[in-house]
Each structure stands twice: as structure tokens, then as C-alpha cells.
Amino acid sequence: MKLAVSTGFLLLLYLLPLSALADSGSSDSPPSGQDQNVIDEVAKALSVQSIVLGGSYDQGTFKMFNGNTKAQLTDNGRTVPILDYVSPEHIVADMPMKYGDAVLGLNFTGSFGQQNTSFQNVPGSSAIIGQNIGSRVSGDYLAGAPFIYLRLGPIYPGTDSYWLFGYGLGVALWHFSGNPIFYTPNGNNYIATSMPVSSTAQLFLYQTWRWQFHFGHWDVRFEGRMLNNRKIDGFNTSFENYGIGIAYTIHF
Amino acid sequence: MGKFGLALRAAPLVFIAVALSGWTGLVQAEPGNGLGLYLGPVHSSDSSRYGTGRGLSLTADAQMAINPDWSLNPYIEISYEHTDNPYAIMNGAAGLQARRWIGDWFLGAQFLFHDELVRSNGTISASTYGPGLGFAMGWESRSRWSIVFEVNGFEGQGLSLSTGNSRSDARILFGYHWY
Numbered sequence: 001m002k003l004a005v006s007t008g009f010l011l012l013l014y015l016l017p018l019s020a021l022a023d024s025g026s027s028d029s030p031p032s033g034q035d036q037n038v039i040d041e042v043a044k045a046l047s048v049q050s051i052v053l054g055g056s057y058d059q060g061t062f063k064m065f066n067g068n069t070k071a072q073l074t075d076n077g078r079t080v081p082i083l084d085y086v087s088p089e090h091i092v093a094d095m096p097m098k099y100g101d102a103v104l105g106l107n108f109t110g111s112f113g114q115q116n117t118s119f120q121n122v123p124g125s126s127a128i129i130g131q132n133i134g135s136r137v138s139g140d141y142l143a144g145a146p147f148i149y150l151r152l153g154p155i156y157p158g159t160d161s162y163w164l165f166g167y168g169l170g171v172a173l174w175h176f177s178g179n180p181i182f183y184t185p186n187g188n189n190y191i192a193t194s195m196p197v198s199s200t201a202q203l204f205l206y207q208t209w210r211w212q213f214h215f216g217h218w219d220v221r222f223e224g225r226m227l228n229n230r231k232i233d234g235f236n237t238s239f240e241n242y243g244i245g246i247a248y249t250i251h252f
Numbered sequence: 253m254g255k256f257g258l259a260l261r262a263a264p265l266v267f268i269a270v271a272l273s274g275w276t277g278l279v280q281a282e283p284g285n286g287l288g289l290y291l292g293p294v295h296s297s298d299s300s301r302y303g304t305g306r307g308l309s310l311t312a313d314a315q316m317a318i319n320p321d322w323s324l325n326p327y328i329e330i331s332y333e334h335t336d337n338p339y340a341i342m343n344g345a346a347g348l349q350a351r352r353w354i355g356d357w358f359l360g361a362q363f364l365f366h367d368e369l370v371r372s373n374g375t376i377s378a379s380t381y382g383p384g385l386g387f388a389m390g391w392e393s394r395s396r397w398s399i400v401f402e403v404n405g406f407e408g409q410g411l412s413l414s415t416g417n418s419r420s421d422a423r424i425l426f427g428y429h430w431y
Contacts, residue, residue, distance in 0.1 A: 098317035099285050102324070128369065128376040152316045152324055155285055163314050163326040165348065209365075211326075211346045213314065222328075222346055242367075 054082035056245025137178030145170025172206035205229035290427030307333030
């Protein structure tokens with residue numbers, strides 16, 4: 001399979017220079033007036049600030065570890081709200097396509113999120129599904145990051161529709177508390193220790209990835225978020241959240 | 253099944269696609285913008301986890317033409333597979349495919365991110381996720397029906413984010429584009 005994949009890429013690379021440059025400005029391009037209208041629909045919508053509201057089905061996982069001692073709790077999947085602020089778009093680079101553009105864009109995205117992890121991942125059991133054994137950690141975070149993305153659109157000429165994939169790197173103000181169970185290997189078994197943990201609002205490294213279809217005011221989005229890179233009570237602490245959601249954008 | 257077994261198994265279908273292309277005439281179609289939906293069988297292998305998996309794959313994409321020769325197709329894909337062992341595999345992926353069109357035919361290369369869940373005895377026993385690379389070839393008729401042959405290699409094959417995953421898969425997809 002590896003050979004097949006490599007061969008495919010070589011074939012595609014061989015073809016790469018043939019058309020992309022030669023076809024620029026060809027007679028196959030749509031009339032410039034139509035193209036201009038199409039570009040305006042997407043660019044106009046992204047040139048102002050917006051609030052994004054919606055709902056998402058997510059799975060969040062909370063982790064603390066120090067050496068071999070680890071605690072991991074999940075919410076086993078739940079419905080959570082989407083609440084984002086998005087700044088106007090800054091276009092870093094722009095490549096015209098047959099209809100619309102491929103744009104490398106940059107904005108600032110702020111997000112509010114909640115953590116409610118009450119199912120413990122027990123060693124030797126499911127890696128994904130936690131068990132309800134009385135442990136729980138809950139919290140909230142406010143995150144902000146410059147968000148760089150590739151967007152392609154419109155999908156249909158004349159509409160405010162595009163696809164976007166982007167990555168953001170910033171900080172999150174996160175607080176949490178609870179009573180996770182820590183597991184430490186002991187021969188072929190584990191020693192389980194319940195211990196209260198608590199963190200006041202502190203800055204964590206924040207990363208986010210988003211894969212998104214946009215139609216009019218509506219978005220379908222797959223999103224991942226990670227908060228980490230800080231020790232709490234001597235434990236490396238992180239929260240990961242992945243989900244699929246639907247959201248509505250309000251421009252102002 | 254060996255690495256070349258998948259290609260050998262797909263060869264008759266590719267031949268059928270070629271024959272169909274000749275039968276309907278050489279239509280110099282250009283890629284258009286629109287949404288597409290594809291369904292077809294998938295065959296996967298992961299020697300470190302479950303051996304061989306067979307199932308169905310569903311793909312949705314949004315094709316955006318760059319010019320008459322090239323298009324970019326962001327897509328999402330899910331598959332459900334049974335294996336030789338008491339495991340079921342659910343694999344989801346989101347990626348971006350570049351297509352080079354040659355008449356009604358295209359060659360494609362894709363970069364993707366996937367998450368594979370291994371389900372056994374009613375619970376998910378393992379999850380691996382990470383990036384993948386692959387290529388595709390396909391043919392699209394004037395009536396916008398298409399057939400696509402796609403292979404992917406995942407992170408265990410030199411793109412390691414999670415350990416112990418050596419999944420690769422191949423699928424034949426039949427689909428339609430709404431332009």
C-alpha cells in the first residue's frame with residue numbers, strides 16, 4: 001500500500017505543472033462580473049465581526065498524570081453549546097479559482113467552553129468509554145487564539161458558501177475542580193487513590209482545529225480543542241474536546 | 253490480503269470504468285462546483301490490531317474547480333467494517349483531495365485526518381487517530397455519476413502520532429455530484 005500511495009503521488013506531481021500556470025487567464029474563466037459578485041458574497045460576510053451560536057455533540061477528556069500515576073475522566077459524549085466570537089477576516093494570500101477564491105485567512109476566534117467529566121477511564125477497560133464510579137471533574141474555560149485557515153468557495157456560484165480548515169494557537173483561562181481517581185501501577189495491578197483537585201482560573205496553552213462547511217448563516221463543523229502545558233498540584237493537566245456541531249452566525 | 257491484493261481485486265472494476273468511459277464517448281467535461289455523495293465497499297487491513305476488515309463506506313465532498321484541469325475536494329468519510337476477529341471497526345476521516353482532470357478522468361491525492369474506533373463485546377476498546385495520505389483515480393460521466401478508486405495509508409506508516417496503528421484501506425465508491 002505504501003508503494004501504491006507513493007506511486008500515486010509521483011504521478012500527480014508529474015502532472016502538477018502542466019495546467020495550473022498555463023490556464024490562468026484562459027477563456028474558460030467565467031465573466032469577471034459574475035466572478036466579482038461571487039467573491040463579494042463570501043468576503044462581505046467575513047469582513048465584519050460575528051458571534052457564532054449553536055450546539056455540538058462532543059466528547060471531552062480530562063487527564064492528569066505524574067510519572068506512572070494517572071487519572072483520566074471523560075463525559076462519554078454529550079451535547080454542549082457553541083459560543084464563539086470571530087473577528088473580521090484578514091486575507092494573507094488569495095488564489096483565484098474558476099468560481100471564487102482559495103484564501104489563506106487569519107482572524108481572532110474566542111470561545112467559551114465547559115467541562116463536565118464524570119466517567120472514569122479505568123485501566124484495563126474501554127479506552128474511550130468511562131465508568132460511573134463516583135469520580136467527577138467539572139470546570140469552564142474562556143479561550144482565545146489567532147486562527148489561520150484555508151477557505152475555498154463559494155461551493156455554488158453566487159452564494160455565501162465555503163469550506164474551511166484552520167488551526168488556532170493561543171491561551172485559555174481554565175478553572176476546574178473535582179475528585180478524580182488516580183491509578184498507579186503496582187505489579188500486575190493498580191493502586192487506586194481518590195484525591196480532590198482544584199485549580200483557580202489559570203492560563204493554559206490552547207490549540208484548536210476546525211473543519212467546517214458554511215452555507216448562508218449556517219455552519220456544519222468538526223472541531224477539536226486542547227488545553228494543556230501546565231502542572232496542577234504537580235500533575236501535568238490537560239483537557240481535550242472533539243465534536244461535530246451545527247451553528248448559526250450573527251454578523252454585526 | 254497483501255499490499256498488491258487490493259489493487260488486483262480492484263482491477264476489474266477499473267477496467268469496467270474504462271469500458272464505460274469508452275461506451276459513452278469521450279466527453280470533455282470540466283469539473284464544476286457542487287456537493288457529491290458516494291457509497292461503496294471498503295477493505296482495510298491493520299496487522300497490529302484486527303487483521304482484515306470489510307464493510308461499507310460513505311463519503312460526502314464539496315468539489316470546487318480551480319480551472320478546467322484541477323479541482324479541490326474537501327470531504328468527510330465514514331466506514332463501518334467487520335473483521336476476521338470479534339471486532340467491528342468504525343473509521344471516520346476528514347480530508348482535502350486535489351484532483352487533476354484529464355477529460356472525464358481524474359487522478360487525485362489526499363491528505364486527511366482520521367479516527368478509528370475498535371469495538372468489541374459492546375464497548376469501544378481502542379481508538380487511534382492521526383493523519384493519513386492517499387491517492388485516488390476516478391471517472392465521472394456527463395450525467396454526473398462517478399466511480400472512484402481510493403487507497404489510503406495512515407499514521408503508522410511513517411506519519412506516527414499514535415502508536416500501534418498500521419491501518420491501510422482501499423475503497424470503490426459510486427457517487428453523484430450536484431452541480
